Amino acid sequence: MNFYTRKWVKPEDLNPNGSLFGGTLLRWIDEEAVIYAIVQLANSHVVTKYISEINFVSSAQQGDIIELGIEATNFGTTSITMRCEVRNKITRKTILSIDKLVFVNLNKEGTPTPHGRTEITYAYVGIDKIKKDE
Numbered sequence: 299m300n301f302y303t304r305k306w307v308k309p310e311d312l313n314p315n316g317s318l319f320g321g322t323l324l325r326w327i328d329e330e331a332v333i334y335a336i337v338q339l340a341n342s343h344v345v346t347k348y349i350s351e352i353n354f355v356s357s358a359q360q361g362d363i364i365e366l367g368i369e370a371t372n373f374g375t376t377s378i379t380m381r382c383e384v385r386n387k388i389t390r391k392t393i394l395s396i397d398k399l400v401f402v403n404l405n406k407e408g409t410p411t412p413h414g415r416t417e418i419t420y421a422y423v424g425i426d427k428i429k430k431d432e
């Protein structure tokens with residue numbers, strides 16, 4: 299699993315108890331996952347379809363540096379399934395895990411369309427190669 303994104307937990311990210319707000323973390327994860335899906339499927343028209351149980355394993359506190367990890371676990375016909383782990387960058391303690399996030403590849407009409415991908419692409423995908431209006 300690649301941990302591409304790091305976040306520094308700031309006052310505006312906290313809940314009233316003083317720890318990282320779950321909704322904020324989920325927003326970060328959704329964005330991380332859609333970027334991963336866009337790059338893997340080389341198409342900017344992908345949407346969140348399904349997110350499985352979310353396990354908030356431990357909390358993060360103001361000032362913590364956390365990192366978001368995403369990995370594709372299955373390539374369907376029009377979908378991509380990923381798993382996610384968030385951990386403390388310093389202690390490596392798990393903060394959250396999600397077994398299944400499903401994103402769907404759409405055409406310009408917003409209809410699911412085959413993406414043709416079967417495995418993780420590690421090579422750099424140039425931004426000009428990502429379909430935006432097809």
Ligand SMILES: CC(C)(COP(=O)(O)OP(=O)(O)OC[C@H]1O[C@@H](n2cnc3c(N)ncnc32)[C@H](O)[C@@H]1OP(=O)(O)O)[C@@H](O)C(=O)NCCC(=O)NCCS
Pocket residue numbers: 345346347348373374375376377378400402408409410
């Ligand atoms: C995404 C959307 C176009 C899919 O429409 P749909 O009629 O469910 O499409 P399909 O039945 O053809 O399924 C598309 C893919 O999603 C998968 N899928 C559908 N429902 C699923 C579910 N509950 N769990 C996991 N995968 C699911 C299907 O297996 C299929 O994948 P595959 O082609 O790789 O086998 C439609 O559900 C939609 O617009 N949803 C809203 C998306 C959105 O707004 N997301 C942002 C929310 S904040």
